[in-house]
Amino acid sequence: MLLRSPRFATEPAPPFELKGSLFTLTVLHLFQLDRDAIERHLARKVKQAPSFFNNTPVVIDLEDLAEPPANNPDGMNFDGLYELLRGHGMAPVGVRNGSPELQAVARRAGLPLLPDSRSTGATRKPERSEPAPIRSRIVNHPVRSGQQVYAPDGDLIVLGTVSAGAEVIADGNIHIYGALRGRALAGVKGDVESRIFCQSLEAELISIAGRYRISEQINLDPADRGKAMQVHLADDRLIIDHLMR
Secondary structure, X not given: OEEOOOOOOOOOOOOOOEXXXXXXXXXXXXOOOOHXXXXXXXXXXXXXXXXXXXXXXXXXXXOOOXXXXXXXXXHOOHHHHHHHHHHOXXXXXXXXXXXXXXXXXXXXXXXXXXXXXXXXXXXXXXXXOOOOOOOOEEEOOOEOOOOEEEEOOOOEEEOOXXXXXXXXXXXXOEEEEEEEOOEEEEOOOOOOOOOEEEEEXXXXXXXXXXXXXXXXXXXXXXXXXXXXXXEXXXXXXXXXXXOOO
């Protein structure tokens, strides 16, 4: 979507235009609002992958957060949480889910509300519909450092190498017919069945449905380096296997 005011020949060029777009956002699922506990856990995460969290836009998910006390609804200190995340280089962009009371507290802290990710009407019978066709995006050249390639609503197929400093993202699977040296994020809308396939796994980061490992946590055996590998989820853990046994 593009919102652009009409301009006549005598008018100067507008100073800006508004465009709708789609971005990959990190979701922080909040289970408690204990500042000290959050700070300790966040410090460990940032230490593992400092570049991953640098200027990373973050959505705060309130679905699993307990209700604020009835006698102190403002005791939920979202102001402190905002400053804590900013202090670690992250950029909070808003909150989603949670009760109206929690959302009201977040609004008073200046955090905008984002669309609710939960399905509406738990007892409502879903309507039958034809499954949406899977669309694949094919990239017939290497993905170089600093580039980002995203395949919405389907798989991403890269017919070459993904260099260090590059990022490939897909709602579905990611197939790389070369070495994966950058970042690969599959199933970014929550598809836990998504997989990553590559001819050589040398990644800076791999992620499926938000579960991720950085390069220091991949720990391939020396004998497996340079071999075709796949990454998938099992029991909510990232598993790295040979592509063919």
